[in-house]
Amino acid sequence: MGELIVWAYDWVPEGPRGFVRDLRLRWACEEAGLDYDVRTIPFDGRETNHLARQPFGQIPFLNDGDLEIFESGAGLLHLARKSERLMPRDPAGEAETLQWTIAALNSVEMVTVPWWFLRMGGDTDNKLNGWVGQRLGHLERVLGEREWLAAGRFTVADLLMADVLRVPDVRAYGDRPATEAYVARITDRPAFRKAQSDQIRLFEAADGKRTEAN
């Protein structure tokens, strides 16, 4: 293992800025105090220009020296194994962190992503409303009873769950005060704010280059 490199797009339109998933890996590195570099692949041609590194043509992916990892969740868990700040080392704390990390991906984001995708296309009264409401309702109950998802302190599970929940459509859906307080608290962390502003700055700098090129 060696140099950590987070791979991102070199540019995206304004809408997704601050939400593109390389932010998850940047944020985790910031929380853990791990040195990392960000490198980019061209947004134009993204469907096919990096299939050797990410078989679905997506970002992010991560290098750790010679190790290459795609999927933001896999990248986060890899980083969590490098730093106790992201995941406790005791078996119970680690198991709780793992289960909530997978829950963020496979029980919450698995429903919220297709849901907001339908809404983006104007289908606000879509068939996933009930399913999303149910998942978020269960989470509201959990978050009403505890400050952190796992191990009684901040872990990579909170990073990922907050990132899934902070999507504006999700955040605005229903009245869920405990969830809103959780998202606000976690996205107020300096590591999040730095990762987000670094991402936005990269895309803003790329705006200038694209204008010059056209």
Ligand SMILES: N[C@@H](CCC(=O)N[C@@H](CS)C(=O)NCC(=O)O)C(=O)O
């Ligand atoms: N499950 C993947 C999803 C990655 C993903 O959706 N990435 C978006 C950017 S946030 C992307 O590359 N979209 C372009 C596409 O899907 O073609 C992960 O978590 O890494």
